[in-house]
Amino acid sequence: MYKAVIIGGSAGSFQVITRLLNSLPPNFPLPVLLSLHRLKHIRSGFVEALSIKSSIPVIEPYDKDQIKAGKAYLAPANYHMFIELGNRIALSTEGPVNHSRPSIDLSFITAAQVYREKLIGIILSGANKDGAFGIKKIKDYGGIVIVQDPAECQVKTMTEAALKLTKADYVMKTDEIIKFLQNLKI
């Protein structure tokens, strides 16, 4: 039924992501795409930090890598991460969008175009509006949209911007998102 989960986050999302990755079953049946704001000039360390507690492998993909189920793909520093037809990663050094590279919007939009109604999009805590338009696109293409409950977010600008633009399928706290993903029937 679904083909991928894509998650966007910025300030205040690291612990949430860590908990999500930690709680996924090791045989999670979908790829997890992570578009997270990060320091652009620090290339190493982030994927290692996310890997420590993750129950599935976390990879910083190379351009045109094939996307596989049961793995998490983290957008590399200073690149946009697109989803390309043929289920591959495509990277880009085009200018920042919403002051961000990687831009969550661009990852979300391209994923929505490829996976259409078979995509689950999740937006988490963050301090700017990147991702809000992407969430709308996922919804427009018929995908499922989950917004972290702004009341729980360390910084709620991002989730509120998303909710302003789109009627989310679910507004959930971290625990509920975890349960949703654990019980996912694909």
Next chain:
Amino acid sequence: MISRYEIGIVETRNVIKALLDTYDYDFRDYALTSLKRRLEDVITNNGLKDSEVLINRLQDNKVFFEQFLKDITPETTEMFRDPSLWRHLREDLILDVVKNTSKPKVWVAAFDSGEELFSLCILLKEMCLLDQFQIYASIFSDETLKKIQQGRIDVKQLEINEANYDRSNCISKYSEYHHIAPATGSLTLDTKLIKDVTFIKQNTLYNNAPGGIRLALFRNQIIYYNQILQDKTLNSIHNSLVAGGYLILGTKETLENTNANNKFTVINETEKIYKKKTG
């Protein structure tokens, strides 16, 4: 971003066909997602109704086409993108390239907006080696060439460029190399840096490529290609390089997904430096 035009795959193919038929510029094997996105930018930013209007405008208006070529080229870089690479070039690779060769040829094999070229020239100048190299730079559009020759670089990037410069262990101050016009705030780089550069007009990197190259900077280009174009271009660059010549890719690009993989040895995995095998 809300009122952005969204282009379909069939429409994209129609634009590609028009460009090929009218101007012999071949976009058929570009990576679709990013090409679509840049086409959408062109359509949206020019206030065009749809891709059909774009095609008509391209066919009828050479000036618009030249501007289009500039806009469709990803503005790839910042100055000294990936400072650790530039440190490595300064401390190691450049010295190796210049050793035992008089006037080694370096090729900035990238359709970029000039940052990569200027970074290289600044690096070589600081090493007192600028006049010891023959530098080639690929040019896709006349508009971009004009911009580079006037040293015009995006002023919004100044902070990033300065930080990258410092992280690259450069020995002077970044501000030595540019001038900001007090009236307009526009920034120009010192064009003396590029006065001996040979610009090569190319509509693809594999046509009209230079030969005898010791070092090719080919960073963050194949990300915009599909596999066919990746193989074709890498094959051509391989032919351009002398045996033992170096190829540098972007940090998240790899030869592993290409046909060129067995023709090069990995010299530095982190900075994606490859050496052409001999024989």
